[in-house]
Amino acid sequence: MAKINYKKLQGSQNLRLRLLLSTLSSTPILIVDIRSNETIPGLRPHEISLLRLIEKVCDDCHVEINETGTKLKYKPGIVMGGKYLVHDCGLSRSIGYFLEPLVVLGLFGKKPLSIRLKGITNDSKDPSIDTFRSTTLNILKRFGVPSEGLELKIENRGVPPLGGGEVVLSVPIVHTSLMAVNWIDEGMVKRIRGVSFSTRVSAQFENAIIHAARGIFNRLLPDVHIFTDHKAGAQAGNSPGFGISLVAETTSGCYISVDTTISYPRKEETAEIEDDERADLKPPADVGVEIASALLGEIEQGGVVDSTHQGLLYILCALCPQDVSKIRVGKLSPYGIEALRLIKEFLSVTFAIKPDPSTGTVILKCVGCGLKNLSRKLS
Template sequence: MSSTRPSSEPLVTLDGSRGEGGGQILRTALTLSLLTGRPFRVSKIRANRDKPGLRPQHKAAVDAAAMLGRAEVLGCEVGSRDLVFRPGRVEPRDLTIDIGTAGATGMVLQTLHLPLAMRSETARRLTLIGGTFNPKAPPFPFLDRTWRAHLANLGLPVALAMPAAGFYPRGGGRLEAWIEPASPKPWVRTTRGDLTRVRGVAGSANLPDHVAERMRDRALARLADAGLNVDVDIETAAWPSIGQGAAISLAAEHAGTPPATFVGVGERGKPAERVADEAVDELLGFLGVPDAAVDHHSADQILLPLALAEGRSIYTVSAVTEHLRTNALTIRAFLDRPIEVEEPLAEDQPGRVVVG
């Protein structure tokens, strides 16, 4: 990656409808293209979604990656189903990106994080404006409690803040990240310690107080019925926002492993109790696989930094998802790196991922 001119290497070709068929393929491809200098073409972008093609958050991620890597890009318009990306040299800088909609700031953060961390000599600040609570992308509480803790274990320190929450349809949320220069380390964890406590936040923006209180009360009642013999504490919060919205996050804290955070996101017409149920159901599902070191949301997200780390990594997961399988396929298209994804042998047993 010594040249500032776009790469003339053969294109890595990706089928955007394969496997999970969402924005993750594009996110991983952009990250790896910037780090390896390999250009790519992805067709049938998000073919498995209700609104196929690039959405505003994907366009924002491509535009930011192109600016960071002085790339030539074809097909970067909202709705485009075919994209070609030819990177030049990565030139890290502080960035402020306004998605312009309620599109997922978490998706843009995860696209740019590793290129900023691995190619910078000083800490970089990334400011993202858009949605911070999205049902199909990592919401802020998950990023702050779980993703960030996993990154710390891998030697990739990141600090996050959410000065304002952003919900569909108005967006306007603000996610700020401070990314330290670092390279990932391998990680081995095939079990987890005892459950020590559950911490939660039930929050709302520009809604009556009872919305957050009902989410909290429903979650507390469900967890009590499940017979958890640990401290459970769920706070309520009123988030600043230009729009209205509600969400609840529940973090299961186990000795020796990062917390596993599950988030229910409200939407118009969805009762507060149902929002809480979504987070509780995911939490109880995770607790039902006692030997899983990593929750199913984190499983595919830590795979990319571990594939870039020198050395062998092994971790157990509460479920093997299409996101995990698809991310492994996308990474293999760019890197000559063995990745094995082993399916669980029974419902209450974990799957296993071996890298290297």
């Protein structure tokens, strides 16, 4: 048997990006010293859950973890896709953490992907499922992903600490490859849309958030519509909470989004707080003002996507055919910078980065690696 050459990496950072790019480029990786100096060393539950999820959608991939979880060997397989798959994402990170790598892998599968994910649908760490529906899916369509069969259905919502949410993600396959983009025109904001939700608390919370957010937007724009989604019973998951996801649509078809969720903290985050001193939820009016200001901040930065979607945008550009893609973003986000480094390492795609001083934005250009969907069935 031929000896496998593993690409050696160190540390726990950006495991999600490393696994995604390793799978797409068919590069086996060996990661050492995963949190080896921390009190609880090794991989975290959500990282192991992500590995299990990749095993479900791929065939013939091989995962080896040592006893302490500080060393991981991963040999990627073939992305199969498939339907009626089910995965429990656990409670340490929300479903949003798993969606980004999953949707990119799904595009290059043998068959379209349909999977039911269980866990936390909205939390304050990861992009919410509402943002994914309103923004992420629209970004994919820019790259020629067919809109038929690309959807995310929210069955139940679930917030930390106990989750209880369920969503069904469907991803079509790209028949040969993605389309290169020339996407530098941000346009002007023409409307703001949003969804405010609440689970196991009064619907008044949603109304208070919307009222506060609209108080800021109405001074700037007439077309503001924020929907409410009040869940009750089994659909409301297992924990009380509320939140909002906002998206600004521009005249050139860009979607800039922000979201937030207010709920009780997870156990590990409240080790020092006793039950009697359980923190109260933040007042919804304050949340509305903060989130509206955050959206205005993202719009002000400029660029065709918001800072949380930069990494995904770079990956999609790098996977395009061997043609030039040109994009404009606001200030480079730390996650975006890491994505650029790893794309160079795994796909040998280098971006030319040029600041545009007149607008304070940055223009990036690259020639894609020309990844084709070779695992799909040829008719």
